[in-house]
Every structure is written in structure tokens, then in C-alpha cells.
Amino acid sequence: MASLLSTGETHQGILCAALKRFAHAGYAATSVQQMVAHAKVSKPALSCWFRDKAGLFQSLVNEARDERYRLMREAAGRATSSRAELVEVLSVLQQFGPQSHGQARRPSC
Secondary structure: OOOOOOHHHHHHHHHHHHHHHHHHHHHHHHHHHHHHHHHHOOHHHHHHHOOHHHHHHHHHHHHHHHHHHHHHHHHHOOOOHHHHHHHHHHHHHOOOHHOOOOOOOOOOO
């Protein structure tokens, strides 16, 4: 018998499955059914965490924004001058530019 997942594991599993499905097929071509099948959860489990597909997508966008902001603040904190701060922040931002498309991933997936 499969072990039960904690609520945190369920939440992270849904986010990871959604990210993979959106990355593979795009927002419009990804269905809630595909995400729950990929995450191995029920639709009611998904509904406990997210209002709908748009809410789930928004949660992924918010998480990505927050992580990039955290990385920029961390980089700025390492700098010893304004110029160094700018260089540090720009090098973090460069990791997420068009040339790195598809390389940035959720750390927990």
C-alpha cells in the first residue's frame, strides 16, 4: 500500500507536477486532470490548495518572483560598493534571461 503524503508534500507535489505540465504543453494545453494524474492526487486534494488552474499557475509565478527577489537581495548583500552591488544583482538576473530558457527550475522538483 502506498504511503500517505503529508500536506506539505502534497502541496509541493502538485506544484512540481503543474510546473512540468505547463513547461511541457503550455498553459492552454494543460488540463487539471493531467496535473492531478501527474501529481498522483485527487481533484479535491488540488482544490484544497488552489482555487483553479489559474490560481495554481499564479502560485508558480509568485514563487518564481519571490525566489528571484530573494536571490537578488542575497547578491546585493554580498557587495561592498554600489557598483559591485549592481554587478552582483545583474549576474543573478542573467541566470534567468532568454539564453537560459528552461534551465531555471523549482529547487524541490
